[in-house]
Amino acid sequence: MSASPRSLIVTAYGLYARAAGGALPVSGLVRLLATLDIEEQAVRAAVSRLKRRGMLQSTRVDGAAGYALTGVGARVLAEGDDRIFRHQPADVSDGWVLCVFSIPESLRAKRHLLRGKLTWLGFGQAAPGVWIAPAATMSATTAMLHRHDLHQYASLFRADYWGDRPLAESVTLWWDLPKLATMYRQFVRDHDTDADADPLPTWMRAVDDWRRLPFLDPGLPTELLPADWPGIRAATLFHDLELRLAKPAGDQAARLLAPSLPVPGTTATPSTSTIASSSHNPATPIPAAAG
Known part of the structure; x- marks a missing residue:
């Protein structure tokens, strides 16, 4: 490098x-x-x-x-x-943090900023507007949202995985x-x-x-x-x-x-x-x- x-x-x-x-x-x-x-x-x-x-x-x-x-x-x-x-490495029993956001096209610079910051915190994209990371990332994510005045566009959730697809397979789609x-x-x-x-x-x-x-x-x-x-x-x-x-x-x-x-x-x-x-x-x- x-x-x-x-x-x-x-x-x-x-x-x-x-x-x-x-x-x-x-x-x-x-x-x-x-x-x-x-x-x-x-x-x-x-x-x-x-x-x-x-x-x-x-x-x-x-x-x-x-x-x-x-x-x-x-x-x-x-x-x-x-x-x-x-x-x-995280413990799978700790669960996950989801960041769900919606930012209008008129504020696409903020949307780009949020995506970049989530990527830098190790988030993967589970679906459009839905990003996921190990639960241990919660506090750092909360701090980031407030520091960059993005908290009004995003909601954070603690979650467990209940999908039919094996979790080890799902993470290959998210990251x-x-x-x-x-x-x-x-x-x-x-x-x-x-x-x-x-x-x-x-x-x-x-x-x-x-x-x-x-x-x-x-x-x-x-x-x-x-x-x-x-x-x-x-x-x-x-x-x-x-x-x-x-x-x-x-x-x-x-x-x-x-x-x-x-x-x-x-x-x-x-x-x-x-x-x-x-x-x-x-x-x-x-x-x-x-x-």
Whole structure:
């Protein structure tokens, strides 16, 4: 998967900024992204776009120019934490949430927005205007509807399945499981890496690619998934990468993200303790996008 500079910057803030007060120096961000072959001009342009979108705001980091997460940016990151790093399959006995909506043609932009947000929460389409997801999605769906002022067009229901068709067959009609399986297989191909790979760029690219998948995966009960479901292998690989790479990648990031680096030939060393403390652990992950 090919990652954009903007996406990689969001990943960097999720992994390394929050425990450091939510701010990173521009110079450090440029050094960090250089390890992923992103040029300075592209970094600065992407940061500007994130600022215009309300994700970042200008600040100073130990006297150096930097950008901090806005309240919106911090919320976007926080909301995806559990889903990305602790995404678990649903229990079939928990039932389902149905989102039933009707939006007139004159408001088709809102209809398009709602469909996109439901897809991003892992919903499948059971019928025109009727979308379905595991019941655990209820609270996130309610929050999304209110955040985007869509609640007046949609009704949510808790439901059990009573159809004659086997449930495992029905889910193949509601979700494009072959497409999702292809994405998981691609993740495995891209990130089943050599043990000697450079930790920082390897870990950042893995997180950047992975963080989209749990938002597209409805988290169906295991017994409803096809045999040899590649999502299981992909999740195992991701968590293996986390155990192997997160700590050394965080140490590298701490050195690169320091507001200033020592002049070659001197012994001055910038403080990296704060940034190092934000090296990824399951309490400080990064989501895919705003809900």
